[in-house]
Amino acid sequence: MGSRDLVSSEVAAAGSGKRENEPNADNFDYDGCLRACAAGDKSALRALYLRESKQLLGVVTRIVRDRARAEDVLHDAFVRIWRRASTFDASRGGGRGWVYTVARNLALDFVRGAGKHSGSEHQAADDEIDSLADPDDTSRWLEKVGSSHWGGDSARLQECLEQLEPTPRACIFHAYVNGYSQSEIGDLIGAPVGTVKSWIKRSLVALRGCMG
């Protein structure tokens, strides 16, 4: 919530600010801007807002059909962009497209009446685990965990992991350490996707419970 306030003030400042700092329209680096946002650079968010807010407001207004509500949705969109910039993957598409996708999906949610909850902006624990995804090996995963909010105890995590059944534990590692998709894991271990989902979900619940 604190981050929302922080972003709110930044967006408000950008919105009320003069356009003299408006980024160069021709070679604006969206990807770099998002990387900077992910690194906590508020000026990058401001630049992005100055650059795209008018166009985005047009897109959102067209969807929600209400200027005032569109401004609210746009504001929420920039909050989400700020908070989730770290999830942007340039190899999967352009930064500008990603920004528009975020804003449009939020507007569509609003129209559907689902704006009350912010979808996957959920449990800090899930984000924590997501942030641990490392393609190398489990030891580095454990290193990272050791310095995180999971109590800072990698040995404890290892204990908790060892308490899991081998197959569900394998699902966790494949998903969060090796970066496999759920369907890939299903193929790998010869189980339906639904089963993989259940194992991963229940394993995460068990891990959280074990870690306290």
Next chain:
DNA sequence: GCCCTGGGACATCAACGTAT
């Protein structure tokens, strides 16, 4: 009867493709 597990349906998100 209760609990656990496997499994599927549905909703949401993000990226891509295409029409304008």
Next chain:
DNA sequence: ATACGTTGATGTCCCAGGGC
């Protein structure tokens, strides 16, 4: 360049079946 539709991946919820 922009707007919109489609698609694939993922998460959540719920139900059925089996073991106790």
